[in-house]
Amino acid sequence: MLLALRPDVSATDGDSDMVLLHECTGRYWYLNATGAFILRLLLDGPGEAEVARMMADVFPVSEEQASQDIEVLVASLCTADLVTVKA
Numbered sequence: 001m002l003l004a005l006r007p008d009v010s011a012t013d014g015d016s017d018m019v020l021l022h023e024c025t026g027r028y029w030y031l032n033a034t035g036a037f038i039l040r041l042l043l044d045g046p047g048e049a050e051v052a053r054m055m056a057d058v059f060p061v062s063e064e065q066a067s068q069d070i071e072v073l074v075a076s077l078c079t080a081d082l083v084t085v086k087a
Contacts, residue, residue, distance in 0.1 A: 002086040003042040003074065009082050011039075020082050029080060034059060038073055039083075048074075 005011060008023045018036035020029040031039060037058065041051045048070050055066035077083045 001042065001048045001074070002045055003039070003077070003083045004086055005043065005083055006081060022080070022082060027080075029077075029082060034069070035073055038070055039077070042070075042074070 005020075006022075010021045010023060012019045012021070013036070016033035016036060018031040018039065020031065021027075022029070034055075037055065038051060041054060042048070046054070048067065051070060052063045052066040055061055055069070056063045059066070061069070074083070074085070078085065
């Protein structure tokens, strides 16, 4: 799964977190360190399974739990109209 920010969404990186601004609605979305880690990787191209493996190496979480967390985050970002999923 490869994600792309929608054209009307801008991202600002913090130390480890990230803020997304939906320019059409004016709404801000805050991603903590884990959410920002996931989004950065999915924007760069590794697949979901690879990102889950990387999360398990960096955070105290199993690959299975990481995969579930990724699915929840991606669904939330899609519902908020912040990203598009590329096949």
